[in-house]
Amino acid sequence: MNTPKIAAMLGLATGLLASSASFAAEYNFKLHHFLGPQTPSHLETVAPWAEAIEKASDGRVEIEIYPSMSLGGTPPELVGQARDGVVDIVWTVNGYTAGLFPRTEVFELPFVHRNDPAATNLAMHDLFEDHLREEYKGLEVMFLHVHQGNGLHTVDKDVRTPADVAGLKIRTPSRTGAWTIEALDAAPVAMPVPSLPQALSKKTVDAAFVPFEIIPSLKLEQQTQYQIEGTDQTRFGTLVFQMSMNKGKWDSLPEDIQQIFKDHSGPEWLAQLGQVWAENDIEGIEQATAAGNEHIVLDQAQTDAFEKALMPVITRWVDEANKAGIEGEALLQSAKDAIAAHNQ
Incomplete structure (x- = not known):
């Protein structure tokens, strides 16, 4: 290869490198x-x-x-x-x-x-x-x-009251979720959400607290029959x-x-x-119902019964916060007030 061609190729290569460098983050x-x-x-x-x-x-x-x-x-x-x-x-x-x-x-x-x-x-x-x-x-x-909040997804349990949850093994990813499950006289099972489909299919857990949006990704409609939430899309924590x-x-x-x-x-x-x-979340629940699952929306009285049953979770968090040197009641009220302000 003659010298001019080599020089031209070197020049082109150098230009490409310079151009690439100019675009490097x-x-x-x-x-x-x-x-x-x-x-x-x-x-x-x-x-x-x-x-x-x-x-x-x-x-x-x-x-x-x-x-x-x-x-x-x-x-x-x-x-x-x-x-x-x-x-x-x-x-x-x-x-x-x-x-x-x-x-x-x-x-x-x-x-x-x-x-x-x-x-x-x-x-x-x-x-x-x-x-x-x-x-x-x-x-x-x-x-x-x-996320939108925890709906209750059950393998085969029709849930309408807190008593219906008693004795179930329920997946949760968090400490507050575990407290919620315990307050309902059920057994919390901690696991990241990617492990959930297998746990449901093997009945390692009977149910899970997760939002509806995850249904399509994990194909939860294939492992569950019921999706439960409170009135007006009220959820069991988030x-x-x-x-x-x-x-x-x-x-x-x-x-x-x-x-x-x-x-x-x-x-x-x-x-x-x-x-x-x-x-x-809306898309997720539509996929579940299209597959034949039952979407249970609790009426106001049923939702109120769950709220009453879960009040000990609030008390437990306040007590734990106070022990840790956090002003639990004040922070709880600030959180409620801030959420209410944005809800309006």
């Missing part, structure tokens, strides 16, 4: 989470959030998402992975690390959260700086959110999720990049997220 992040890439959670929460930040940064930020625990470990280890800097960002369930976020638990309690995830999302945002931030040491919380970054990574970012993350994690996003999860 300045700030790269690994985002790890526990659900699959085809779940609504991934497609409508995790991925859109990351894409919006990348777009707003004009290519300076790249967020590589690793679903299904593909970087290793188990779901309860995600918070530790973020704190230790094993990964940069995690999306996870607070309750997978029981007792680590006791203040935030107040939003999971039955009949504190009722039926509006957007209202609870915004209430947590309102209370975060003054009441919640201190329990997220080692993390920079991008946002907290909840679950708090967090999107959090390693604090050292956050502190290393310039203010303009930090601001992009903040701009896409605030009230507008939280309200949108609440609506998305509420709509996905």
Whole structure:
């Protein structure tokens, strides 16, 4: 090959490398989470959030998402992975690390959260700086959110009253969920949600507290016959999720990049997220009923009976909070007031 051709090829290669470098992101992040890439959670929460930040940064930020625990470990280890800097960002369930976020638990309690995830999302945002931030040491919380709320899914039990639940083995992902089950004289079984279909099919559990949105992803209509909720979509508590970054990574970012993350994690996003999860819940229950399952909506008197039966869960949380040096009653009232304000 003659010298001019070699020079031309070298020049082309150099130009391509320079062009590639010019498009390389300045700030790269690994985002790890526990659900699959085809779940609504991934497609409508995790991925859109990351894409919006990348777009707003004009290519300076790249967020590589690793679903299904593909970087290793188990779901309860995600918070530790973020704190230790094993990964940069995690999306996870607070309750997978029981007792680590006791203040935030107040939003999971039955009949504190009722039926509006957007209202609870915004209430947590309102209370975060003054009441919640201190329990997220080692993390920079991008946002907290909840799902629509826990419906009761049973393999073959028609449930209309608290007494109907007694004796069942019920899956829960959280401490507050376990307290709810115990208050109904049932047996809590802790497990991450990906393990649920097999547990139901083998009757390791008789039922589960999960939202309806997860039905299509896990094909729960194939393992259950009944989906139960209270009147006006009232649920038996909910679950708090967090999107959090390693604090050292956050502190290393310039203010303009930090601001992009903040701009896409605030009230507008939280309200949108609440609506998305509420709509996905409707789609989930439609799939279950189309498969022949029975959707039981308790009337007001039946719902009130469950609320009365679950009051000890509230008392238990307040007592635990007080023992931990948290003003339980005051935080409970603040949470209720904030949710009510956004419900209006």
